[in-house]
Amino acid sequence: MHTVTANGAAIPALGFGTFRIPGADVLRIVPHALKAGFRHVDTAQIYGNEAEVGEAISGSGIVRGDIFLTTKVWVENYKHDAFIASVDESLTKLKTDYVDLLLLHWPNEAISLAEQIGALNAVKEAGKVRHIGVSNFTTALMAEAVALSSAPLVTNQIEYHPYLNQDAVIAAAHQAGLSITGYFAMADGKVFNEPVLRDIASRHGKSVAQVVLRWLVQQDGVIALSKTITEARLAENAAIFDFALSTEDMAAIHGLATSEGRIVSPDGLAPAWDKAA
Numbered sequence: 001m002h003t004v005t006a007n008g009a010a011i012p013a014l015g016f017g018t019f020r021i022p023g024a025d026v027l028r029i030v031p032h033a034l035k036a037g038f039r040h041v042d043t044a045q046i047y048g049n050e051a052e053v054g055e056a057i058s059g060s061g062i063v064r065g066d067i068f069l070t071t072k073v074w075v076e077n078y079k080h081d082a083f084i085a086s087v088d089e090s091l092t093k094l095k096t097d098y099v100d101l102l103l104l105h106w107p108n109e110a111i112s113l114a115e116q117i118g119a120l121n122a123v124k125e126a127g128k129v130r131h132i133g134v135s136n137f138t139t140a141l142m143a144e145a146v147a148l149s150s151a152p153l154v155t156n157q158i159e160y161h162p163y164l165n166q167d168a169v170i171a172a173a174h175q176a177g178l179s180i181t182g183y184f185a186m187a188d189g190k191v192f193n194e195p196v197l198r199d200i201a202s203r204h205g206k207s208v209a210q211v212v213l214r215w216l217v218q219q220d221g222v223i224a225l226s227k228t229i230t231e232a233r234l235a236e237n238a239a240i241f242d243f244a245l246s247t248e249d250m251a252a253i254h255g256l257a258t259s260e261g262r263i264v265s266p267d268g269l270a271p272a273w274d275k276a277a
Contacts, residue, residue, distance in 0.1 A: 002241055004223050006179035007152035009101070009131040012068050013217045014240065015040035017183060017225035023052035025229045030056035034067070036234040042157075042181075042225055044072035044105055045090055054094035064096060072105035072135055072157075073119075075269065079111055083119035087128055102129040103157055104145075106136045106269040113141070117148040124151050133157070135181075136264075138271050139172040146176050155223065157181040162191060162212060162253045163261035165276040174221055181223040182216050188263055196256060200249050207236055214240045215253045 002013040016033040018026055018041070026049045030041065034057070043053045050071060057067055071094065077086035091097060102123060104116055120132045134145050135157035142156055156173050160166050160182030173180050191197055191212050201211045209226070216224035217240065226237040245253075259276060 002217065004179045004221055006154045006221065007131075007177040009154040009179075011101070011155065011179060011181075011223055012038075012040035013223050014038065014213065014238065015042045015068075015070070015181070015223060015225045017042045017227040018047055018049055018053060019044070019183070019227065020047075021049060021227070021229060023049045026052035027056055029229050029231070029234070031060050032231050033234050034060045034062050036238045038234075038238060039066055040068040040070070040223075042070045043094075044103075045074040045077065045086060046072070046105065050090055050093040054096065058095045068100045069094065069096065070101040070103065071099050072103040075106050075108040078104070078108050078116045078119070080115055080119045080122070083116070084123060087123045091128060098127060099129050101131045101133060101154065103133045103135045103155070104137075106266075107138075107141055107271045108269075113144055114148050117145055121149060121151050133178070136269070136271070138274050139169055140274075141271060142169070142172055142176065142178070146178075153178055155179045155181045157183060157225075159184045159262060159264045160216065160222070161185050161187040161261075161263075162194070162197065162215065162256040163187050163258055164263075165254075165257035165261070168274045168276070170219075170222070179221045179223055181225060183225045184263060185212050185216060185224055185226065187261075194256065196252055200245070200252065204243055204245075206240075206243060209233070209237060210240050211245070211249075211253075213237060214243065214245055215250060217241075218245055218250065 003010045016038040131154045133155040
């Protein structure tokens with residue numbers, strides 16, 4: 001598995017995401033994902049499946065140290081003491097004494113960013129997490145977080161797919177030494193009917209999903225999260241490192257972005273997003 005290095009972290013470039021995957025399906029599919037070669041698993045407190053992720057990993061036969069495990073603290077737990085307690089609860093559910101990466105899940109203006117970053121640093125210093133980062137942060141929030149943190153941040157996990165231009169956030173992340181982790185790569189299924197992507201996939205003898213994931217990981221410092229509950233799709237999604245997209249292919253996919261491309265922008269959580277470049 002290819003890795004992305006960022007501020008001291010080596011992160012597998014392709015991760016298995018568990019958003020909206022019920023516990024029973026997590027127990028079934030995560031072991032298959034690990035068998036298919038995935039070594040990066042992404043969950044979150046709010047997903048409600050940390051316990052099943054932990055059970056699946058601990059029973060997989062794969063050494064814990066070979067798996068890069070990410071979880072995210074929910075916005076209601078950002079006060080310092082609640083933050084620490086929530087991380088301890090996550091570790092118990094995940095059946096591990098550390099996670100490889102802990103993220104702030106969304107911005108929360110009700111609690112100072114200094115307190116949030118302070119708590120992130122505290123759990124890192126305590127050895128409960130190896131690396132820290134943010135999710136759904138704008139360029140301004142990311143810069144503020146970097147300035148406040150005594151430990152380096154290693155990623156900003158954001159919505160990223162062919163219909164959403166994220167050049168500004170990616171450039172700012174790279175300048176600060178952070179990677180970008182892209183979620184919602186398939187744009188909620190929209191990519192599968194896209195003629196441009198279908199044509200590129202046909203020419204490469206690959207699926208549309210493989211082309212989109214390849215487009216993501218072929219960009220400098222970008223990690224892709226894939227998600228499926230279908231076993232047959234797992235091997236397909238993992239098989240993206242045996243081909244390369246041409247410069248023309250990459251440009252054509254970038255060209256699909258529109259000003260209305262954003263899908264995930266929940267009321268009460270979403271910040272004032274950066275304008276597309």
